[in-house]
Amino acid sequence: MASSSLSTIVFILATLSVLATLVSATDYIVGDESGWTLDFDYQAWAKDKVFVVGDKLVFNYASGAHNVVKVNGTGFQQCTALSANGTLTSGRDVISLQTPGRKWYICGVAKHCELRSMKLVITVLPQTMAPAPAPALSQSGSTTLVVSTIYVFGVALFGSLVSFLV
Ligand SMILES: *[C@@H]1O[C@H](CO)[C@@H](O)[C@H](O)[C@H]1NC(C)=O
Ligand SMILES: *[C@@H]1O[C@H](CO)[C@@H](O)[C@H](O)[C@H]1NC(C)=O
Ligand SMILES: [Cu+2]
Secondary structure (H helix, E strand, C coil), rough: CCHHHHHHHHHHHHHHHHHHHHHHHCCCEECCHHHCCCCCHHHHHHCCCCCCCCCEEEEECCCCCCCCEEECCHHHHHCCCCCCCCCCCCEEEEEEECCCCCEEECCCCCCHHHHCCCCEEEEEEECCCCCCCCCCCCHHHHHHHHHHHHHHHHHHHHHHHHHHHH
């Protein structure tokens, strides 16, 4: 009896930690409130962030004023956006980070990349099954809320199950 309760608890905790990992994908608003704009230091913005497969980048800007082009390292260095193909122009472009590695994005309008620093390079880390980091460390907004809700729920559930056992 006691051992089956124990395995139930273990099962519930394992489920909760998997859930917490699943919902911990983060949406990063590039440039935060400034959005995707002229003369913003995107390298400083990216510096203290950890990007993981499953996270999303959101580029906010006035449609028509800018765009978002994914380029390679060479295109990033030289600010050349050759592929008109795959240029995002909606003004609220969401990019899912689906593979690990280095990713480069530039604005292909006029000389915004060359002269106005509209360029972003990030490194995306592989997803791990490690438990989600403590809420609020590197996450923002609703994700944190969901994760903390699950944690609080889990702790409460654990507490009530333990009190049944003793
Ligand atoms: C980078 O992209 C450009 C144009 O999209 C292409 O011509 C070039 O071969 C690429 N370089 C590498 C190293 O993949
Ligand atoms: C351009 O877009 C077409 C249609 O979506 C796609 O089939 C093609 O592979 C793309 N080319 C490049 C170089 O991305
Ligand atoms: Cu631009």
